[in-house]
Amino acid sequence: MEAAQVEDESLVRETLAGSQASFQLLVERYQERIFSLARHYTRNAVDVEDLVQDTFLKAFSRLDTFQGQSSFFTWLYRIAVNTILDGIKRRGRSPVNIVEDPEAVAAPGSTRVSGPSAGMERDEIARITHAVLGELPEIFRAVLVMREFEDLSYQQIADVLGISIGTVESRLFRARARFKDKLLQRHPEFGEE
Amino acid sequence: MECNQAQPLIPSYLDGELSEAQAAPLRRHLLDCQPCRAGAQSEKNMKRWFSATNAVAVPKGFAARVARRAFAGDTGEPRLEPSLTFVPAVAAALPGAATEASEDRALRFVLQVTAAAALIVIALSLGLRGLSLPSGTSLSATDGRAEIGVQKALERLDRMNQEEAAKAPAATSKTVEIQRP
Numbered sequence: 126m127e128a129a130q131v132e133d134e135s136l137v138r139e140t141l142a143g144s145q146a147s148f149q150l151l152v153e154r155y156q157e158r159i160f161s162l163a164r165h166y167t168r169n170a171v172d173v174e175d176l177v178q179d180t181f182l183k184a185f186s187r188l189d190t191f192q193g194q195s196s197f198f199t200w201l202y203r204i205a206v207n208t209i210l211d212g213i214k215r216r217g218r219s220p221v222n223i224v225e226d227p228e229a230v231a232a233p234g235s236t237r238v239s240g241p242s243a244g245m246e247r248d249e250i251a252r253i254t255h256a257v258l259g260e261l262p263e264i265f266r267a268v269l270v271m272r273e274f275e276d277l278s279y280q281q282i283a284d285v286l287g288i289s290i291g292t293v294e295s296r297l298f299r300a301r302a303r304f305k306d307k308l309l310q311r312h313p314e315f316g317e318e
Numbered sequence: 319m320e321c322n323q324a325q326p327l328i329p330s331y332l333d334g335e336l337s338e339a340q341a342a343p344l345r346r347h348l349l350d351c352q353p354c355r356a357g358a359q360s361e362k363n364m365k366r367w368f369s370a371t372n373a374v375a376v377p378k379g380f381a382a383r384v385a386r387r388a389f390a391g392d393t394g395e396p397r398l399e400p401s402l403t404f405v406p407a408v409a410a411a412l413p414g415a416a417t418e419a420s421e422d423r424a425l426r427f428v429l430q431v432t433a434a435a436a437l438i439v440i441a442l443s444l445g446l447r448g449l450s451l452p453s454g455t456s457l458s459a460t461d462g463r464a465e466i467g468v469q470k471a472l473e474r475l476d477r478m479n480q481e482e483a484a485k486a487p488a489a490t491s492k493t494v495e496i497q498r499p
Contacts, residue, residue, distance in 0.1 A: 145386070146385075149384075156376050156381055157376055160374045174377060174380070178380075178384050178394065181384045181388065182387060182392050183394040183395065185394075186395075237356075237360040240367065241366055241367060250367065250369075253367070254368060257367075269368075274368055279333070279335050294330060301364060317363075
């Protein structure tokens with residue numbers, strides 16, 4: 126078991142014993158990653174803060190159910206994903222709902238896209254990427270965000286979403302293909318022969 | 319390794335998810351196969367769209383604030399029924415737990431009760447208004463009945479006046495004159 130995980134579990138135990146300071150340390154340890162995750166779902170700073178706060182509050186109220194079978198981060202991240210998706214739906218700001226069975230989508234073609242042009246500013250790249258992500262079904266957006274932005278391993282994504290590694294692979298494959306298609310619909314200039 | 323074996327492995331390879339035993343033959347294949355190499359390059363290009371992220375700005379004092387709320391009993395659940403909020407045992411057992419979150423919940427509760435009362439009043443007034451305003455055909459029927467009733471009353475009063483006049487001709491000046499509609 127990694128040192129960070131041991132420390133997390135120790136902080137969890139101290140929190141359950143009534144230490145507010147230990148819970149504050151847990152929040153400080155993961156707040157940046159949860160903020161980063163939430164930011165991919167809404168650009169509204171107030172909404173982001175509310176969603177992250179709700180994530181930690183829910184985690185606290187369920188802390189006694191944390192068994193240590195997965196890492197604290199994976200357990201927290203799962204709560205975060207569910208809280209963020211529920212929160213976005215409740216606010217009616219989800220741009221895309223699942224209207225199809227993603228696993229049943231036909232295998233994507235061999236669409237190829239170029240990377241961003243050398244002269245493009247970071248903000249411009251981020252704006253295009255988020256606009257394209259916003260058009261993807263939630264289930265595809267989630268795996269792309271976790272893999273590409275948050276750098277989660279296939280195993281971590283599988284644990285968070287409660288699916289197999291094989292499903293993670295196939296979902297990522299389709300998500301990337303869909304991302305390319307949507308990117309080219311908006312910006313045909315980024316197509317490659 | 320053949321192209322049809324190599325291509326499905328490329329995304330996992332670029333994600334760093336292949337073992338060395340799987341990655342080594344793929345690397346050899348990519349060195350030899352230009353189309354697969356171009357495919358791998360395209361996948362790498364695609365990843366560059368996800369590289370532009372700005373640093374996350376966590377609000378100052380966020381962790382302390384959240385910890386305080388958590389220990390005050392705020393569970394982060396949707397705040398539709400604050401009176402039913404679950405308070406974890408660890409928080410409930412602590413002294414001085416009534417803090418910021420409790421006050422927020424109380425304020426929210428008052429606001430929600432006020433809003434609910436206002437809605438009920440509006441609904442009741444609309445409902446009563448609907449009852450007292452008959453629609454379409456029933457309106458004319460009611461008016462018709464009312465008209466017939468008034469007519470009969472006037473006729474009756476006329477008869478009473480005439481009877482009164484017949485009994486006491488001197489008292490004619492007291493006859494009640496009624497303006498017909």
